[in-house]
Amino acid sequence: MSFAELRANVRRANSRRRMYARINAVRDPSVRDELLVIAQRHEDSLR
Secondary structure, three states, rough: OOHHHHHHHHHHHHHHHHHHHHHHHHHHHHHHHHHHHHHHHHHHHHH
Protein backbone atom coordinates (compact mmCIF):
# COMPACT_ATOMS: atom_id res chain seq x y z
CA MET A 1 0.00 0.00 0.00
CA SER A 2 1.41 3.35 -0.97
CA PHE A 3 1.60 6.27 1.40
CA ALA A 4 -1.11 8.10 -0.57
CA GLU A 5 -3.49 5.15 -0.19
CA LEU A 6 -2.76 4.92 3.53
CA ARG A 7 -3.36 8.63 3.94
CA ALA A 8 -6.66 8.41 2.03
CA ASN A 9 -7.77 5.48 4.19
CA VAL A 10 -6.96 7.38 7.39
CA ARG A 11 -8.86 10.44 6.17
CA ARG A 12 -11.84 8.29 5.19
CA ALA A 13 -11.85 6.61 8.62
CA ASN A 14 -11.68 9.98 10.38
CA SER A 15 -14.54 11.32 8.28
CA ARG A 16 -16.59 8.22 9.08
CA ARG A 17 -15.93 8.65 12.82
CA ARG A 18 -16.94 12.32 12.67
CA MET A 19 -20.11 11.47 10.76
CA TYR A 20 -21.17 8.82 13.28
CA ALA A 21 -20.34 11.17 16.17
CA ARG A 22 -22.60 13.82 14.64
CA ILE A 23 -25.37 11.29 14.09
CA ASN A 24 -25.09 10.06 17.68
CA ALA A 25 -25.37 13.67 18.90
CA VAL A 26 -28.88 13.96 17.44
CA ARG A 27 -31.38 14.03 20.31
CA ASP A 28 -34.43 12.55 18.61
CA PRO A 29 -33.98 8.74 18.63
CA SER A 30 -36.15 8.13 15.58
CA VAL A 31 -34.22 10.67 13.50
CA ARG A 32 -30.92 9.26 14.79
CA ASP A 33 -31.98 5.72 13.83
CA GLU A 34 -33.00 6.85 10.34
CA LEU A 35 -29.67 8.64 9.84
CA LEU A 36 -27.79 5.53 10.97
CA VAL A 37 -29.71 3.37 8.50
CA ILE A 38 -28.97 5.81 5.68
CA ALA A 39 -25.26 5.99 6.58
CA GLN A 40 -24.94 2.20 6.78
CA ARG A 41 -26.78 1.74 3.50
CA HIS A 42 -24.42 4.22 1.85
CA GLU A 43 -21.35 2.42 3.24
CA ASP A 44 -22.69 -0.91 1.99
CA SER A 45 -23.21 0.53 -1.49
CA LEU A 46 -19.55 1.59 -1.62
CA ARG A 47 -18.27 -1.94 -0.97
